[in-house]
Amino acid sequence: MEYVVEMLNIRKEFPGVVANDDITLQIRPMEIHALLGENGAGKSTIMSILFGMYHADRGEIRVRNKKVTISNPNDATDLGIGMVHQHFKLVENFTVTENIILGLEGSQVLNRKRAAERIQALSDQYSLKIDPYARIDEISVGMQQRVEILKMLYRNADVLIFDEPTGVLTPQEVHELMQIMKDLIKEGKSIILITHKLKEIKEAADRCSVIRRGKLVGVVDVKDTTEKQMAAMMVGREVSFKVEKEPRTAGEIVLDIQQLNVQNARKYRSVKEFSLQVRAGEIVGLAGVDGNGQKELVEAITGLCTIESGHILINGKDISSLSVRRRNETGLAHIPEDRHKHGLIMDYTVAENMVLKTYYHPPYSNYGVLNEKAIAQHAAKLIELFDVRSGRGAFTPAGKLSGGNQQKAIVGREIDMDPDILLAVQPTRGLDVGAIEYIHKRLVEQRDKGKAVLMISLELDEIFNLADRIAVISNGELIDVVDTSETNEEEVGLMMTGYKRGTA
Amino acid sequence: MKRIPDALLMAMAAVLLGLIAGALLMLAIGSNPFEGYYYLFRGGLMNMQRVGNTIALSTTLILTGLSVAFAFRTGLFNIGAAGQMLIGGLCATTVGLLVPLPRPILLVVMVLAAMLGGALWGSVPGLLKAKFNVHEVVATIMMNWIAYWVVYYFVPAYLKGQFLETESRVLPAASSLRTPWLTDLFNGAYLNMGLFIAIAMIIIIRFLLNRTTFGYELKAVGSNRDAALFAGIQVNRSIILSMVIAGGLAGLAGASFYTGYSANIQIGVLPIQGFDGIAVALLGANNPLGVLGAALFFGLLHAGKGFMNAMTGIPPEISDTIIATIIYFTATSLLIGRALDYVVRRKKKGGK
Ligand SMILES: Nc1ncnc2c1ncn2[C@@H]1O[C@H](COP(=O)(O)OP(=O)(O)OP(=O)(O)O)[C@@H](O)[C@H]1O
Numbered sequence: 056m057e058y059v060v061e062m063l064n065i066r067k068e069f070p071g072v073v074a075n076d077d078i079t080l081q082i083r084p085m086e087i088h089a090l091l092g093e094n095g096a097g098k099s100t101i102m103s104i105l106f107g108m109y110h111a112d113r114g115e116i117r118v119r120n121k122k123v124t125i126s127n128p129n130d131a132t133d134l135g136i137g138m139v140h141q142h143f144k145l146v147e148n149f150t151v152t153e154n155i156i157l158g159l160e161g162s163q164v165l166n167r168k169r170a171a172e173r174i175q176a177l178s179d180q181y182s183l184k185i186d187p188y189a190r191i192d193e194i195s196v197g198m199q200q201r202v203e204i205l206k207m208l209y210r211n212a213d214v215l216i217f218d219e220p221t222g223v224l225t226p227q228e229v230h231e232l233m234q235i236m237k238d239l240i241k242e243g244k245s246i247i248l249i250t251h252k253l254k255e256i257k258e259a260a261d262r263c264s265v266i267r268r269g270k271l272v273g274v275v276d277v278k279d280t281t282e283k284q285m286a287a288m289m290v291g292r293e294v295s296f297k298v299e300k301e302p303r304t305a306g307e308i309v310l311d312i313q314q315l316n317v318q319n320a321r322k323y324r325s326v327k328e329f330s331l332q333v334r335a336g337e338i339v340g341l342a343g344v345d346g347n348g349q350k351e352l353v354e355a356i357t358g359l360c361t362i363e364s365g366h367i368l369i370n371g372k373d374i375s376s377l378s379v380r381r382r383n384e385t386g387l388a389h390i391p392e393d394r395h396k397h398g399l400i401m402d403y404t405v406a407e408n409m410v411l412k413t414y415y416h417p418p419y420s421n422y423g424v425l426n427e428k429a430i431a432q433h434a435a436k437l438i439e440l441f442d443v444r445s446g447r448g449a450f451t452p453a454g455k456l457s458g459g460n461q462q463k464a465i466v467g468r469e470i471d472m473d474p475d476i477l478l479a480v481q482p483t484r485g486l487d488v489g490a491i492e493y494i495h496k497r498l499v500e501q502r503d504k505g506k507a508v509l510m511i512s513l514e515l516d517e518i519f520n521l522a523d524r525i526a527v528i529s530n531g532e533l534i535d536v537v538d539t540s541e542t543n544e545e546e547v548g549l550m551m552t553g554y555k556r557g558t559a
Numbered sequence: 560m561k562r563i564p565d566a567l568l569m570a571m572a573a574v575l576l577g578l579i580a581g582a583l584l585m586l587a588i589g590s591n592p593f594e595g596y597y598y599l600f601r602g603g604l605m606n607m608q609r610v611g612n613t614i615a616l617s618t619t620l621i622l623t624g625l626s627v628a629f630a631f632r633t634g635l636f637n638i639g640a641a642g643q644m645l646i647g648g649l650c651a652t653t654v655g656l657l658v659p660l661p662r663p664i665l666l667v668v669m670v671l672a673a674m675l676g677g678a679l680w681g682s683v684p685g686l687l688k689a690k691f692n693v694h695e696v697v698a699t700i701m702m703n704w705i706a707y708w709v710v711y712y713f714v715p716a717y718l719k720g721q722f723l724e725t726e727s728r729v730l731p732a733a734s735s736l737r738t739p740w741l742t743d744l745f746n747g748a749y750l751n752m753g754l755f756i757a758i759a760m761i762i763i764i765r766f767l768l769n770r771t772t773f774g775y776e777l778k779a780v781g782s783n784r785d786a787a788l789f790a791g792i793q794v795n796r797s798i799i800l801s802m803v804i805a806g807g808l809a810g811l812a813g814a815s816f817y818t819g820y821s822a823n824i825q826i827g828v829l830p831i832q833g834f835d836g837i838a839v840a841l842l843g844a845n846n847p848l849g850v851l852g853a854a855l856f857f858g859l860l861h862a863g864k865g866f867m868n869a870m871t872g873i874p875p876e877i878s879d880t881i882i883a884t885i886i887y888f889t890a891t892s893l894l895i896g897r898a899l900d901y902v903v904r905r906k907k908k909g910g911k
């Protein structure tokens with residue numbers, strides 16, 4: 056059998072856009088097949104077709120040389136196809152076992168103990184290190200993803216689809232995931248991997264199909280192709296991975312955090328005596344392992360949670376007890392970590408979302424009445440500038456945008472506010488290399504205009520690429536602040552585990 | 560732009576299915592459905608008086624439907640329209656019976672009192688939700704029963720009728736929302752000035768939801784509370800105001816019903832129109848214009864059922880069954896939507 060899955064000449068149209076235009080994908084048994092394409096190219100769509108969530112307008116699907124129709128995810132499961140979605144679908148207060156057997160109660164006699172044993176066995180087989188009795192909300196995001204993997208394995212899937220699995224993971228977890236995937240194909244599985252990270256494709260994949268604007272551009276053998284070549288194939292031009300940045304001296308202090316203490320929801324102090332200054336005309340990168348107080352720090356600065364003690368000043372003005380809106384008006388903008396929870400109102404159109412923080416100002420409204428024309432024009436401008444692609448432009452509901460285009464819309468909105476201090480949390484999560492290049496340029500442009508940027512990223516690459524200074528947080532404490540030019544990834548990596556410079 | 564026709568199509572499919580179900584029921588009890596529907600619609604539309612009564616019934620439904628729909632658009636499920644309407648009616652009736660004022664001013668005060676009463680009743684669940692995260696479904700249901708008992712004790716104590724303990728005195732003509740020229744125009748129907756209030760409210764709520772920053776905030780809170788917080792919108796304030804407005808609308812329904820359609824208030828009943836408002840909102844896809852259409856249609860079914868019963872012997876409960884079926888189909892509109900999709904797709908394929 057040459058191919059385990061074949062999708063031949065698939066076409067899928069949404070209002071105003073051809074998401075898949077005559078795409079052919081052929082997956083060999085026991086390969087990791089990467090799917091690469093710009094934001095909105097149609098990757099999630101074609102995988103949703105394979106998994107039975109959308110129906111192709113045209114085209115044929117063959118599984119193990121037999122023509123099949125997949126009308127819903129159950130059909131896909133029966134054919135041995137499993138999928139881990141861009142956003143997990145787990146029940147928070149259920150255990151691992153309960154989540155995995157959810158939906159199977161009807162077909163099998165529900166025997167939790169036996170199920171748990173089988174899950175344990177599968178977990179051991181692929182060294183997933185999962186406790187079948189742990190509750191979902193008690194385990195890390197990386198572990199939750201493994202639960203999703205187990206869910207597929209438990210249903211005997213042998214074609215596994217991963218839609219941007221690494222966006223939410225720490226670099227260490229990414230590395231482990233790549234290892235898990237390699238183990239999986241050794242056991243006879245085949246994997247389709249969607250990712251924007253060329254490094255990951257290089258590390259794990261055998262072949263790579265590249266799509267651009269709904270069309271297949273080509274299929275390449277990963278080992279014979281460089282990252283630059285793949286990027287050029289997908290974007291249609293050369294992409295530079297390095298940001299051009301002139302050195303410049305920072306100016307006045309814009310954001311001044313003084314001895315900040317913050318408790319998290321469980322009354323645990325997760326930011327401790329934290330002090331940090333960000334000056335005009337500089338980008339400070341905050342590095343740290345996920346879950347070391349970054350989230351609470353950001354919420355404290357933006358006003359989404361209350362602080363225990365300390366002060367936060369913007370341009371010398373204490374904002375620590377102001378409302379969210381007053382803080383925004385003081386010159387703060389925020390690209391949130393969770394675009395679905397905080398960044399967008401999915402039922403609102405792109406245009407409505409673009410004025411989420413400014414709708415009550417002229418020209419977007421006068422005396423409380425919205426000015427639809429001004430709102431639409433504003434959206435059209437940002438859509439053009441930030442290349443937000445969708446079927447019906449400003450009138451597309453935000454929920455119908457592809458993941459990366461949602462992110463571009465948020466980043467565009469926040470940068471366009473031209474804030475004195477921009478709090479950018481994982482600003483390029485889920486973006487393709489072309490979009491990342493553009494967003495990075497815009498962040499540097501803010502800096503060059505004399506604005507301050509505090510960037511929080513789990514990716515050291517990004518921090519080293521953009522930041523003038525790097526602050527490291529560990530266990531809620533500021534470990535150190537160093538000039539980017541005077542340090543290296545190893546040193547920062549070490550600091551992230553809590554070692555201070557010179558003491559190691 | 561495309562969404563509205565979709566919703567309309569869905570609503571029409573639900574109505575059609577509901578009517579078919581009603582027809583099958585009529586067949587099952589051995590009646591002729593064509594005859595049944597003929598008299599049902601005739602009963603609601605036969606002459607000016609009947610038309611007037613149909614609209615009068617619809618007036619109340621427009622306002623309660625609007626109340627539920629408005630709350631729903633802002634993310635709240637208002638089961639309390641009945642209680643809010645009852646209190647609104649009580650306030651209007653009390654003013655109408657006890658406050659001596661010249662008619663034009665009196666009517667305005669009555670209507671305002673009804674609105675404020677309803678708003679007050681709505682504000683309590685709003686506050687509880689905003690401050691203590693008490694689910695509004697629970698709170699509004701409890702407020703229904705509080706309204707029920709308030710009326711139960713207040714009416715006999717202060718507004719007792721001449722003969723009956725169980726209802727208030729009859730409002731004098733001077734304090735009724737009925738007005739001679741409307742009554743004459745429709746040959747003595749129950750139609751009253753509440754209709755103008757209802758139409759004004761449709762326009763106002765539509766404008767408020769679609770065109771104002773206030774509506775933008777309320778819908779944002781309803782659709783994604785976290786993102787609204789992130790945007791700097793005062794979420795708690797929005798929730799309270801939204802319930803106040805929903806309550807006010809239901810209160811107006813009370814004015815139109817108890818001081819227009821009827822002329823006194825009875826104890827021991829929660830007005831069914833409050834609950835029908837949920838059905839109206841559902842069929843109307845929570846859209847003010849949809850609410851208007853749905854309220855007129857349900858009003859027609861209610862108005863015609865007596866005549867149908869008199870002429871054919873088909874029990875009037877058939878009307879309620881049809882409404883129930885329509886609600887059922889609307890609630891499962893997702894399925895209908897899919898079926899429609901399928902049909903359209905098949906047509907497309909066949910055409911090519
Ligand atoms: N349900 C939908 N309704 C309307 N348009 C849609 C829908 N789903 C996707 N689209 C559109 O189809 C196109 C392809 O979207 P898709 O989600 O497949 O992109 P993607 O390649 O996964 O992008 P990303 O890398 O940003 O996740 C986009 O233009 C998107 O706006």
Ligand SMILES: [Mg+2]
Nearest residue numbers: 098099457458
């Ligand atoms: Mg996608």
